[in-house]
């Protein structure tokens with residue numbers, strides 16, 4: 001088995017993402033690429049949970065820009081498949097992966113395919129590991145996706161699922177009223193589309209109900225005391241995320257256009273107030289019995 005990459009070993013991946021962003025100032029997937037870059041350190045701390053034997057076959061559901069697959073395929077020789085419903089994001093993930101061919105661990109190969117997590121066009125008992133990071137919060141039918149995880153995993157294979165639960169997030173002092181309104185509308189529009197910002201607490205129940213044995217469940221907390229400065233990366237990602245949701249929020253009647261634009265402009269211009277911010281992701285490792 002190879003050991004973990006040395007510090008700085010992720011520079012090539014980060015540069016490939018940054019180059020893609022430079023070349024595509026309006027990248028597919030809205031703010032997803034900027035979020036992928038910004039959350040690199042937190043995501044990589046999860047890699048030990050994705051331990052697999054060399055040559056393992058890995059399915060990444062809702063792969064996005066494929067950061068999880070790419071990081072795994074750097075550490076180990078894996079055969080990975082990334083599935084997503086967004087063809088443009090998948091094409092970008094494929095192009096970025098192509099540019100990193102010599103950086104991947106010898107023997108690693110990654111493929112990408114359009115697909116729906118709840119009805120996979122894949123054979124039974126094919127994968128050693130199925131992972132899904134920040135996918136389940138978007139699913140209208142999480143139980144269907146869990147059943148598919150079980151079907152495509154080999155007996156003894158593992159599902160590793162990371163997701164949010166807003167019940168474990170705290171900000172102090174409270175965000176400005178404008179940001180509070182935008183965030184409430186954002187969350188509501190996600191749930192109207194069938195998503196669930198409290199999916200984290202429900203994951204073990206879904207997996208146990210589908211016949212998995214729960215191997216571990218963890219709450220990975222991060223806390224910081226920071227000011228999101230105007231024009232800084234974290235505020236820019238947040239603004240891009242909210243802007244990408246504008247049509248959905250307005251179409252659902254959650255905010256009028258003028259009100260949305262007023263709140264977003266106020267948020268963009270607000271002074272940088274240092275705030276305590278804690279958030280946690282739920283991580284479930286479940287075994288296919």
Ligand SMILES: C[S@@+](CC[C@H](N)C(=O)[O-])C[C@H]1O[C@@H](n2cnc3c(N)ncnc32)[C@H](O)[C@@H]1O
Pocket residue numbers: 029032036061062063064065066067068083084085086089115116117118132133134135138139
């Ligand atoms: C927040 S992103 C996470 C991407 C990636 N897993 C990561 O950690 O950066 C969620 C991804 O799930 C995809 N997605 C949403 N619904 C899906 C579904 N029903 N089946 C497969 N992918 C889906 C989206 O297109 C998006 O790329």
